[in-house]
Amino acid sequence: MDASVVIVGAGPAGLMLAGELRLAGTDVVVLDRLPQRTGESRGIGLTPRTVEVFDQRGLLPRFGDIEMSSLGHFGGIPLDFGILGEDDRAAKTVPQSVTESVLEGWARDMGADIRRGQEFTGLRDLGDRVVVEVLGPAGRKELVARYVVGCDGGRSSVRKSAGFDFPGTSATTELFLADVRGIDIEPRMVADRVTDGMVMTSRLADGIHRIIVAERGAPPRRRTGPPAYAEVADLWKRLTGIDISQGEPLWVSAFGDATRQVTEYRRGRVLLAGDSAHIHLPAGGQGMNTSVQDAVNLGWKLAAVLRGTADSALLDSYHSERHEVGRRLLANTRAQSLLILGSDEVEPLRDILGTLMQYEDVARHFAAKAAGLDIRYDVGRGSNPLLGRRMPQLELLRASGITSSTELLRSGRGVLLDLEDTPQLRQRAAAWRDRVDIVTAVPQGVAPGSALDGAGAVLLRPDGHVAWIAPGSHHDLPSALERWFGQGQRHAVA
Structure with a gap:
């Protein structure tokens, strides 16, 4: 064996899983096709549940000073996480690039073998081991591992190579995302519906603005690369009347509202975590946070099976627990997609939800859903409401x-x-x-x-x-x- 576990993809899910496996004493190799991190931050912010998860592993100090907030939204309708408890707050301005840097530093400190510039090209599950085919600067080679975990994103090569089913709906709307320096616009921290679309912006560090903009009914285009910043600035001006063309784009990206989930999170000795297993509109930053939590659920179980203290049936609980979380995530992001990107026909629904949010039980329900605090696993029958839930700090x-x-x-x-x-x-x-x-x-x-x-x-x-x-x-x-x-x-x- 070259490694007990080979992880494909050095994003948040892959790096978190590598750290969890090393914490349990399991040797792991992480492969990533890029020679270095891009510095791009598609995700931004940490939900209250992810803040808890990082705290339980002692990782929060690695982030330095972070701005905590109790504010969130569901489909553009404001939420207050404070209704769940005074300690339930989100880290609103942590870019994904920072999260990846922290997790990579932790994983390397724990002894993970992270190999960049290594592109996964295929695998063969032989029943008692998996052969992973890799293309790197030195040419093609094979690695042999006991398990392989695909953490390589929405277009996962591991998922395709292992034959996972990935049903769902294709994207119907294209959205632009850009980090821009040299503009001065007021933050719109909650998705703001305008006449013909949606706009959202927030201030990041060093005078950078994060912009998300979409034109209602604009179908996704077939692109071979990211859109030009001029296209983003033109759409922003048409929707808001504000000219941001003088800004300096640090990076620009386009994405859609496709919604898909694999039917199984494990096939033999191949498992999936994060966006490899589920894609959706990135409403409220839930995608990256769910991916990190997938890794935390899987890590200790896979390590126990590899140690021989548990049989492979424990890995079945990874699917049963996290597939249900993913299913509910897709349902709530589809609902948010309608609220954010839908036509004027959804306004009555938004009005009703806004009214219902004034009731404490309703506000608590939606806040827990957006915060990731409503998760309860089936751990056996019992009368105590804490069973299956994450332990509050005691x-x-x-x-x-x-x-x-x-x-x-x-x-x-x-x-x-x-x-x-x-x-x-x-x-x-x-x-x-x-x-x-x-x-x-x-x-x-x-x-x-x-x-x-x-x-x-x-x-x-x-x-x-x-x-x-x-x-x-x-x-x-x-x-x-x-x-x-x-x-x-x-x-x-x-």
């Missing part, structure tokens, strides 16, 4: 001092929180100590009546989701440990 008092559930997840291992100092509980979990940290601590600041009020123990998966809680789960702790972490060590029980 401050904990240990004999060694104050810590938190977030800090305990930094190692990428499972965590069993013994909140009532119960020796019998720790004894039942002892057989899994090689992959689960058993922590005895006293919870601090638990709100009366909350899901954690009265909890005696909580089992966290490496991705931070609650797999078992007592009281509240309808199955016992060993069953939960075996489901998510494989068979325990017999000698540990003895």
Whole structure:
């Protein structure tokens, strides 16, 4: 074997997955056809859920000072993430180029082998291994790996080579995106419908403006390269009356509103994550954030299978959990596409939704959807609403001092929180100590009546989701440990 895992694509999904695998001790090679990062930032901003994910891996300090905001939108209708909780805020002005730089630095620090200028050209799944064909500066060669993960974007070569089905709808509208220096226009942070289309702009660092503009009903063109900036400036002037032709474009791109999702996230020893598995209108920056979260869900599971502590059935849960998240993402971005790009016929619907947003339950529902905080996995039956959801940050008092559930997840291992100092509980979990940290601590600041009020123990998966809680789960702790972490060590029980 040349590597346990070969990842194709060094974007956010591929780099996050590489870091997660290395955190679990798995050797990994990342291939990317480009000789270096482009510096372009198709995605911008981090949703509250992705901020949590990066925090649980200790990555937020690598971003430096970031501007946090509770403001968002759903199809151009303003949202306030603050309704979900004072800590649920988005990082609004983090370009994808910065995210990629941070994740590549982390992955390299963890020991990932990242090879640029290496173009994937094909693969052969031989049942017990995968042969990956690569074209690089030195010519063609083959790499042999136990698994291959396609993180190579919406036009994924891995997806096509492995024969994944990719049903959906083709693009009906073309949108332009440009980062421009030397213009002075007011920010339109929420997609703004104008007479014949949609415009949106925000201020980035160093005097740069991010512009997104679309003309209603303008079909996608067959292009061999990016559009000229003059085309973007002309459309902006026609829709807004403002001349930005004097600006200096740093880069320009065109994209559409195609919506597609693979029918399966895994075929044998080939898996897909990120835009390789799902494409959609990039409304609210949800695409890049969902891609990062795909990687976090997959990493620890793939590592456990490679270690031999779990069988390949654990990888089936990657499909069942993330395919449903992707399906719901496509549904909400299609709805937003209609609200943003639809004709005047959608105005009554926008008015009704705007009115409904004034009700707290409705506002909370849409805010959680846009923030990525509405995800709940099927981890087994139970009465506690935290089951399957990501653990909210909980401050904990240990004999060694104050810590938190977030800090305990930094190692990428499972965590069993013994909140009532119960020796019998720790004894039942002892057989899994090689992959689960058993922590005895006293919870601090638990709100009366909350899901954690009265909890005696909580089992966290490496991705931070609650797999078992007592009281509240309808199955016992060993069953939960075996489901998510494989068979325990017999000698540990003895």
